[in-house]
Amino acid sequence: MSRGRAVLAFDTATAATVVGLSVDGELVCELADRPAADERPRHAESLLSLCQEALAEAGIAWADLSRIGVGVGPGTFTGLRIGVATAQGLAQASAVPLVAVSTLEALALPVRTAEPTLQVAAVADARRGEAYIAAWSSGGEQTVGDQACPPQQLVAVLAAESATTIAVGDGALIFRKELEIGSIAVPEDRSALHQLAGGALCQLAASNEPLGAEALVPHYVRQPDAEISLQNRTESK
Amino acid sequence: MSGAILGVETSCDDSCAAVLSAEGVILSNVISSQAIHDKYGGVVPEIAARHHLELLTPAIDSALAQAGLGLEQIERVAVTQGPGLIGALLVGVGQAKAIAAARAIPLVAVDHLQGHVAANFISPDSFEPPFVCLIASGGHTLLARVDEHSSYALLGETLDDAAGEAFDKGARMLGLPFPGGPALEALAAGGDSEAFNFPTARNVKGFDFSFAGVKTALLYAIRDLGEEEATRQRADLAASYQRAIVEALVERLERALDADGCGRVAIGGGVAANGPLRERVARLGLESHIPARNLCTDNAAMIASAARFLPECSPAAALALDAYPSGARR
Numbered sequence A: 001m002s003r004g005r006a007v008l009a010f011d012t013a014t015a016a017t018v019v020g021l022s023v024d025g026e027l028v029c030e031l032a033d034r035p036a037a038d039e040r041p042r043h044a045e046s047l048l049s050l051c052q053e054a055l056a057e058a059g060i061a062w063a064d065l066s067r068i069g070v071g072v073g074p075g076t077f078t079g080l081r082i083g084v085a086t087a088q089g090l091a092q093a094s095a096v097p098l099v100a101v102s103t104l105e106a107l108a109l110p111v112r113t114a115e116p117t118l119q120v121a122a123v124a125d126a127r128r129g130e131a132y133i134a135a136w137s138s139g140g141e142q143t144v145g146d147q148a149c150p151p152q153q154l155v156a157v158l159a160a161e162s163a164t165t166i167a168v169g170d171g172a173l174i175f176r177k178e179l180e181i182g183s184i185a186v187p188e189d190r191s192a193l194h195q196l197a198g199g200a201l202c203q204l205a206a207s208n209e210p211l212g213a214e215a216l217v218p219h220y221v222r223q224p225d226a227e228i229s230l231q232n233r234t235e236s237k
Numbered sequence B: 001m002s003g004a005i006l007g008v009e010t011s012c013d014d015s016c017a018a019v020l021s022a023e024g025v026i027l028s029n030v031i032s033s034q035a036i037h038d039k040y041g042g043v044v045p046e047i048a049a050r051h052h053l054e055l056l057t058p059a060i061d062s063a064l065a066q067a068g069l070g071l072e073q074i075e076r077v078a079v080t081q082g083p084g085l086i087g088a089l090l091v092g093v094g095q096a097k098a099i100a101a102a103r104a105i106p107l108v109a110v111d112h113l114q115g116h117v118a119a120n121f122i123s124p125d126s127f128e129p130p131f132v133c134l135i136a137s138g139g140h141t142l143l144a145r146v147d148e149h150s151s152y153a154l155l156g157e158t159l160d161d162a163a164g165e166a167f168d169k170g171a172r173m174l175g176l177p178f179p180g181g182p183a184l185e186a187l188a189a190g191g192d193s194e195a196f197n198f199p200t201a202r203n204v205k206g207f208d209f210s211f212a213g214v215k216t217a218l219l220y221a222i223r224d225l226g227e228e229e230a231t232r233q234r235a236d237l238a239a240s241y242q243r244a245i246v247e248a249l250v251e252r253l254e255r256a257l258d259a260d261g262c263g264r265v266a267i268g269g270g271v272a273a274n275g276p277l278r279e280r281v282a283r284l285g286l287e288s289h290i291p292a293r294n295l296c297t298d299n300a301a302m303i304a305s306a307a308r309f310l311p312e313c314s315p316a317a318a319l320a321l322d323a324y325p326s327g328a329r330r
Ligand SMILES: [Zn+2]
Pocket: B112, B116, B137, B139, B269, B270, B297, B298
């Protein structure tokens, strides 16, 4: 059976485990495990099972994939590593090329398509009272690079160029008040725009350049705590 | 059919991959030590996990290359499921699961401690059950009765620090770098092990261990001597401290052997790489087995060895396999 270009893409940077499978640019399967607010993420249990389920549903074997896309964050460190380690193992065993996908870019993509005249900000819960943010202008240029940002600075960083901005993501829900005071629009809580979508992951995976398995590293943004305190100790000496 | 097993182990700070033949002969055993935790004074879980993600793929590649095999000739994947640092374990579990799934070969989940026991089953000089096994490392100290290849019965364990932890903490008190075990052993080689009479927790009943007393005794000895004198007598302090830990381990081992009667003993874990302990166990005059040093410290060959005798995960369980941290026993 001849096949088009099959792209499997997944993300474990947020609490959700999201998997998408597209063939020739068309999303054929999207599966997600989204824990409730009081539940722990289930990346380790869900990720490969969802991938296998998506492939089975589409009747595609691992070796038939033309590339595998993995969300590299920013997001929770452990979640990111589960995704990247899984991608590395899959690539090692199937020789399918790997592609890194920015989690925030994937989060912003559907809104950028729906609202092409606005600046779009992706705002993800970074815990510790902060958000991971990035933003894109209506022209498609990234105006705010991936970073961790405290709530009181969100508006100053995101609306620096005073463009009309819409913000999405679980962080946008947490910091809705701070964003709206700064005239940044946030879609209603139940809007699907706040959720990372498998289709966006596949779309970015299809257009990004493949990487070697060893070049694939998470976009941690934050340093480990031990590194920060070591630097502080060294500086204060 | 080669029957070769790929082993993966990432429970602490070594990224390990190995290939074992179906008969339990080591075809390759790659240990990629991170060697970056010294400056933090101990293994930092987040930093260990980050390094595993960068080191494990090359470690697996070189294990396969050294074995002269491709992944298509591997028929089973074995991975440490726990206990250990959860973030570190998840890198190995994630990658091993993915390899098994993409190649449609069975996955075997291995308990790290069962792995240390199974280091004794590695061919050609495999040591067969029954035997009493002492496992001592920076993360665990336990005595077990091994009656079969696939499991062990716990006889006793440490009530406080692990033996390797006691080595590390003593080494730090003596101004030695992390990891402390090898540094302390080197310093002790030039010292008098009878100079100080450190306690061996003889009064702890049964087969359990305790290293809090010896640690405190070293702290007080250093304080009582004063900085200058303690520095002058460093080698004696190190030798006496090491002897107390070794004796504490061997005393329990002898108790277990007396109670057991099988007369066969094996050791494992990073502390089993300690020279005086190896000599002391060899001098027990029993049928004993001490794996090579690089099979005592954490490695993936022992994980693959354990997998030879363990059941495979069902396909669904393999896909959903999660790691379990230290302290969580299955
Ligand atoms: Zn160990």
